[in-house]
Amino acid sequence: MKVFATNRISASSKPDARVIAFFGLYGAGNLGNDAALTSARFAVQRHDPEAELVCVCFHPEVVRSEYGINAVPIHMSGPLPDAPSGPRLLRMVQRPLFELARWVAVYRFLRRTDLVIVPGTGILDDFGERPHRMPYHLFRWSLSAKLARTKFAFVNVGAGPIRHPVNRFLMKRAVRFSSYRSYRDDISRSYMSEIGASADDTPVMPDLVFGVTRPAGPTLPGSSPTIGLGVMAYQGWANDPVSGEGIFRSYIDNMSTIACRLLDKGYTVRVLIGETCDESAVDALLKSVRQRRDGDVPAGRLIAEPIDTMHDLLTQIAATDAVIATRYHNVVGALMMNRPVVSLGYAARFDEIMKSMGLGDYCHHAESIVPEAILADLDELLEKWDAFSPTVDNRNQQYLRELERQFESLIGPPVQPGVPAAILNGVGSR
Template identity: 35%
Template sequence: MRPTRVGVFGLLGSGNLGNDGSLEAVLGYLRAEHPEAVVDALCGGPEAVTARYGIPATRLHWYRGEYRTASRAGAIAGKGLGKLVDAVRTAAWVRRHDVVIVPGMGVLEATLPLRPWGFPYALFLLCASGRLCGTRVALVGVGAAPIGDRATRALVRRSARLAAYRSYRDAQSRDALREMGVDTTRDPVHPDLAFALPAPQASTPPPGPPGPPGPVCVGVMDFHGGNDDRARAEEIHRRYLDGTTRFVRALAEDGRPVRLLTGDACDVPVAAAIRDAVGSPLVTAAEAGSLADLMKETAAAETVVATRYHNLVCALRTGTPTLALSYAAKSDALMDRMGLGAFCHPAREVDADRLLEQFRELEKRSAELRRTLAERNLTVAHQLARQFADLTEALFPAAGPAHAYRETP
């Protein structure tokens, strides 16, 4: 029998560490449970994916300027032609596979600015091609949220209906898709795939008299609101930047070392702006190239305050007390799942004084919260083992009874 041909699909290798972490978790599962599978990718950054993960990869879009604003006639024509070419390219790629997996990511949401003819159209081409070619397409541990734009909502709804398998990273995602008209009765909910990645153990204060306060990781983001906030995007960004800068300055004035974390290439200028505005040698920026790097940073911290969803995942996965600058319901749901629902602060309206109060309360309850996170992480590990077992049963029926995939501790 020939080996199973598995494709992975998404905005992978494009600079978003969370997306790549979800891919890494799925590749770990495939290599452990289906080592005979032949895997390749259709993705945003094929060179990066091949270099990092050792699998062949093809560029997601034929037109290389797909995600740049088109103002000239040539660019507009290139984008239009690209839509037609991508329909053929996607179908040809899909039909070469037995299974295609979309690993995690917020592929069914528009909590950040998004145009319908960008990734939503690409996802629709994938799922439609799967149905036409008889290839099983699986949306695994994905995020979903209510979508206001009618065209985007229609593409997302149709894509979900065409998929052969769906699971979600939280109950809110499943509810949002049901409200968009998709039957989710049989769709399971499991923790985010990135929790399956191995993580270093968080540092714990030594016994005895307390020493000087430890470092704080502050995860920042190039945040301009969501898809429905375009009219006030700059105002939202300015308020977020000002409030976060004031908070970091207050930490530095208290003598706390601060490590600024990012989760996407676009966040780096934000970290630099905050560091320059505070002007303290206590404030430094981490150069993380993967979720593993981020986990090392959060494990070494005494406390984490973060905006990006997968910055939160990394901190919680390492068992470090964490405060969320929440920009979407997915962040609130994640914090609640891990027992820290009381420690959320709105990213759209960062109030540095209120944030400092929440931060001090978080640190006061640090020992208790570390115990809570240790217990919740054990539960999450069992839930993810079920996710991967379900995936084997749904997509690899010839493999026989599913083994219990074991997360690396």
């Protein structure tokens, strides 16, 4: 039975087809966010192939080009230009009218939409966020959906912390206005319950990224053992390049120490990223390693190849023996490919996903890295992985089944029952 049935006529070629919108931070270069969209999109298409899909995001032109689905701007302004123009006084007078036009445009869009899905991502925290950006957009779209009587669903999202009081006010109410919500871990559910946004018994479901297709078959490394080193342009929770400059320098210094120690021990180091902005961290890391070693880096032992998609990331992880990573979906990717992983996170969700896989003892914080402790954990994981691997494999398969059941309850039964075989590629392989 479909929880969200068609309640209006869409613009689709089939008059009874549902219009389903995906809402979030997509097309901006974050591999995990885009993978969550991919996972949700294919799940919806398996369960309702006739649905008309559209993405609401900051970069609609990128989504249209890369995903082949319709996309609209998150800040839609109707018939007006994107922003007021003219002298300052005129712009000040125009600004409230432009904002009203945006609300009207969103409402009219939602009146033609059956269901809005916010698929995964850590959209309910305020890492690097300002109130006028995503917190306000979430509030506007969720409230407008309620007024338009359109279902608005937070599906397996991450939440907390939300440190700015205005961000907390806006996000809390956005969740309250929604018609369905589920979280990707217990910490997210507990946090949103503590601030009064949702109930203690709100469902906890797997991260949607576990539902993307794995690369076919294992790709084990060649002549020397390979460690994936996932780096990030990390500048603290505020993600401010000015106040966070010292944090970034300290982080790169520690990561380059780890890289040099790995090279000294005979490992090949493969540098991984989780967002296009992390390329600056890759450049800083490579420069630091070469300076520390006076340019003496053995050929082919320090690898930094392009990573543009989650599939690229998983393919490169498949070419490693283990991973040390800062980005959340680098950690998730290692678990998906059944690789030993040491987490260097910056939020409680890192500890939560590692604990769920039986790896809670191998978590560290990005701002308090002790290279010797990281390398000791890596050695221990490599030695004991045969004991951990079956748990990670079983959890992966469990997550896939849970995601399939969830979309069946949300959308309806799939055209082809069961988890598609392609998604299972790599699960259990080592």
